[in-house]
Each structure stands twice: as C-alpha cells, then as structure tokens.
Amino acid sequence: MKHSLGILAVLLWSSVQIFAQTDWYNPFGKGEIPVQGRCWNEEIGAKYHRLPDRAEKVVRKALWDLSCQSAGLYIKFKTNASKIQVKYTVTSGFSMPHMPATGVSGVDLYMKDADGQALWCAGKYSFGDTVRYTYDNLTYRRQSDKGNEFCLYLPLYNGVNLMEIGVPAGSHFEFAAPSKKKPVVIYGTSIAQGACASRPGMAWTNILQRKLDFPVVNLGFSGNGRLEEEFFRLLAETDASLFVIDCMPNMTEDDRVGLIADRMAKGIRILREKSQAPILLVEHDGYMGYRVSDAERSRFEKTNEQLRLCYQELKQKVDGLYYMTFEELGLSMDSQVDGVHATDLGMFQYAEAYSRKIAKILFP
Template structure:
C-alpha cells in the first residue's frame, strides 16, 4: 500500500501549546513550546549583543568593517543544552536571511539545526531539522524516543542568523534548559573554514567537534573571507578570558599580511592575557596545491612567516604560545574538501585529530565543562 505523507500542521490553542497533526505511525500529540533565551545560549563571548544569537557585542558595530559585522550576526558555533524526557522533539526557528543554502553547502548546514544526546559522557547524533522556507520553519528532529530524561545539545545554523528559537515537546513531557557554561572556553578565530564551511550540518563543524571531544565550551569567531587579523578584532578577542586562543586565519591573509598583521594581533591579545595559551594554526595544505605552483608557493611562504613569528615570540620569552603544523590537519589523499579549500566532514575530522592533542595538553587540569 502506498502511504501519502501528511503535512504537519500546528494549531495554536495557547501561547506556548499547539496541537501537532500526527504522522502515519503516531497518535495526535499536543506540544508545549519553550523559547530559548540568551541566558542558555552556549558559545557566546559577549552578552551585550544586538540579537540573542549574534556573536559580537552591539557596541562593536561601528568599529568593524561591514562584512565582519554582518557575518558576526550568523549563529555559527552557538548551541543550546536542555534536559528532557520527551518522546518527541520538534523545533521552530526564524532565520534572518532568505538565502538558505550555498552552492557548495546544503541548507542543513547553512540554515538548519542538529541535535545530539549525551549517553554516559559521550555525545551522539540524534537528528536534524532542515529548513524549507524563509523566515520561519518548524520540524520534527526526532520522534519515538523512550521517555527517559536525557541531556541534549542543539546546534544553531552556521551561515544564517537566528532571531527566534523554540523547542517543542509533548505537553506531558518535561524540559529544562541548562544555563550556559561558566567554564573558560576555547576561542577560535579564523575564516570560512572556522565558521563551518562546508559542514553538512552545524554539529560537524570543526569547532563543534572540538567542543564535544574536549568537553569544553568553544566560541566560534570564524568570518567567511574576513578573518584578516585586524586590530579592532584583536581588541575584541582580548576582552575575553578563555582557557585557550586558537588563531586560524592564514587562509584569508596574503604572505605579506601575515608578516604585517599577525605579530600585532598576537601582541594585543598577549598584552591583555599574558599567560593564556595562544595556538597558531598553519595554513591548510589544500589538496590541489601540487597542481597550483604559485598558490603552493604563497601557502609555503605564509606558513614560513607564521613559524618565524612563533619562534620570535618564543625567543622573547613567551612560553604560552604553540604552533600547529599544517601537515597534520587535512591528509594527503585529496578527499578532505568540497572544493579546492573548504573541508568536508572528513576534512574537519582530520583537523580535529590534528588539533585535539595540542589543546588537550594546554587545557587546565581542573577544567570542567560546566
């Protein structure tokens, strides 16, 4: 017999309660909606943002170039944790841009959500929510869970902004949001790669994967095409008090800009945080560099410049600076990217494998995730 899929309709019966049309294999259910507030958003470095899910403080708007400011309104790296015994979890979210996908990145990563559950200290993928229109969508993430209390983590879109987010569970279920962590985070500054291009869903960006591996909060300050190591951005990073800074900006810098900008960028952070570890990440070795001699020479020059900057600081007595070589980050088989530069999940997993040992060694032994 052919089953015709039923459209999901939400019939509001109270401000936060709605009746959901059943799918073919379930009974009607009434959902109670829980709105996400800034106090429970993980991955934000500042609380004084213009929107609830922005990444830079509102006061920075006039100091930043417009592309950087606009990208800071993307919710890359943000997540929400909650505990629920729900048998069904649905999400309703409103994005700020009409563009739901990119030519090389699907809607699920650009504008979608994905959910993980914690089982005995490890995070496992539960399901995702795919947007179909702009601005507002609602979708089931998972149906058919056993009614057992679990801790969940919901990741927000990588390349779109969010103005409102709600989690819906059956009326009889409980849901409690977990306040954002007080633990010192890992702050990662960089490019489109750091922002998450081209993960197929938010939880597969390398910053999200690092957060799960290390069990620490991570602040994603990746800005597509605009990780240019500018002084105004360095001053903002210096306001934070992280456990570690990771600087992964070389793909957006020319070799000359590495020499001109990175020493001052590092110095600004170091002046404010004299003992905080700073991890410098070399430029990824793109898979087709063997066929692009001029680009390969630029990448080699940029990496050599970063190594000189690192050595200069070490020789000057900075014992809290680390260099991560590019050879450990992407592999040599050419299978780690979508195009000539942006990683797939395979590429991101390899990056995490290369970064994790350095970061784990630098994290305070007493660091806890909450």
C-alpha cells in the first residue's frame, strides 16, 4: 500500500510538472525580428526602441530617451495555447500620477477571431522586478489547428528589456513576420505616444492599427514633437503610406507658436524631397478646460490659427497635403484627464476621427 501510494505520488508529481512546463519564446531569439510598429526594424535590431542608434547623435537627448520607450510597438504571433504568459523587465518607474501602471508599463493582448476581428484578452498582471501578465482560458473559436493570431502591444511609457512569451509545453507557437505594407507614420506628442491610455491597446495609434488592420508607426515623443528639421530628416527616410504630423500640443508656448510656419514649411520640403506619400497636418485637439477659461482657449486657438495659415500657403505648392481640424477631431469635454492628455474615452474619439480621415485618403 505504502509502495503504491509512493508510485502514485511520483506519477502525480510528474504530471503536475508536465502541466506546469512552459515553453518560452524570445522575439529576439532567432530569425526575422518580429517587432512591428516601427521603421528601421532591421537597423534597430534586438532592442525595443523606436529609432536607430545613430539617431542618438542627431536628436535632442529628451527625444532620444523617449524613443527608447516602446510606445506603439507590437508583436504578432500564432498559437493554439489556451494560456499565454508574458514576462519582461522595464527600464523606469511603473506609473505616473495621471496614468496607471497598466498603461505606462503594461502589455495588452488581442486575439484575431475566425472572422478576422480583433478581440481583447483580459490578463492578470503583477508589477515587480519582472512584470508578468497571464492570459488564461483562451478558448474562443480557433482559426486552425495552429491556433489564432494574437497581437501584443508593448508598454507606452517605459523601456522594455528581456521579454519572453510563454505557452504550455508542446503548444504550437510562431512569431509572425512584420507586415510588408507601407505604414501610416505618425509624428506627434505625448497624446500620440499614448498618454494617458489605461492600457497599451487603447493608445489611439494602436486603436487605429486595429481599425484599419494596417501597420501604424508611433513616433510620438511626449513634450518633444516640435517640428524640428533633424527629425523631419529621419522621418523622410521612412517608406510611409501616409505621414501624420500631429505636433501642435507641443507648439503652444509663446516662444514656439512663431516657429510653426517656418518649421512646417521646411519639414514638408524635406519629406517631399524623398517621398510623395500623402501628409496629414492636424490641429491642436484643445485643452478641454477651455470652456471655462478664455486664457486656455486662446493658447490653442493661436496655435491652430498659425497651422491653418501655414497649410493654406503650403497647399498651393505641395501636392498630397491634407488637413484635420479641431472640430473634426471632435474630442468631448470629458475626453481628457488633466486638460491635455486623453483618457480611454478621448483615445476612442481620437481613433474614430483619424480612421474616418485616413480611410478617405488611403482607400478613397
């Protein structure tokens, strides 16, 4: 009896071990680097950065540091596992006072279902020396024996190191190669980078990526999207299907409003030397406190007036120039957390406005 109980214990232990075993996959393990949502993919290589190393000598330090955050990067893979784990380390603080850790430092997973629709997966998470996300009980309508395609969005306001994706041992797992389509390339501010989405999938650039089912590149840099010549030179290297220039929220300071016309004219010229892709200029979305403050209203109205004048002049000379107004963006009064940065409600409204506008330009 004791003997057979012993054997039973060993058998139980072995099966627990088998069930507990996880195969871990590193996106930088071997083969083509599967990171999407960035240009210079091969040049950047095995880092979750958004600019190639040589850019460090070209752009201001503040912008370079922000470019090492993984905003807008995403990785697609196919698996038939009903459990997916993600673990990684981050390079700075987990959260900000107006943005939770799940948005600043979390990942976010969507499954493409049998109809090709992106469906959100709710994960359990813990933030520590290693950040861990676990997605359990994934059972819904598999596309094939190899499973469904998943899209994992990376943190919006943190750098990522040492990331691995785990599935129960023996499950099918393969990374998807990056899309060959020319991306929508977005140059912008904190709002474009993703502040203050509650989770990465809710940054408007990522919502747009899902809505259009089209590659989108996030070059939003917090307070540092300032229409600078050196950045336009980098932008001109990219093979975009469309450029979005959404920098006005960084151009409202008294000493910057006067720079808009010159910088934009120079920037558009630099882009047009290399690319004939459509360029969409976007007005300031407004400080949502402006309804109670003439001073706040005046700041963004002055900025938008400059952009409008500049657009009217440029469109005489430049083909493929488009324009989106404050009214077209259409953010509602409660779309921001602090009068500047969008919440998930604002991000949703942003994405609606952008997808309407961009679909008309790209798929007329």
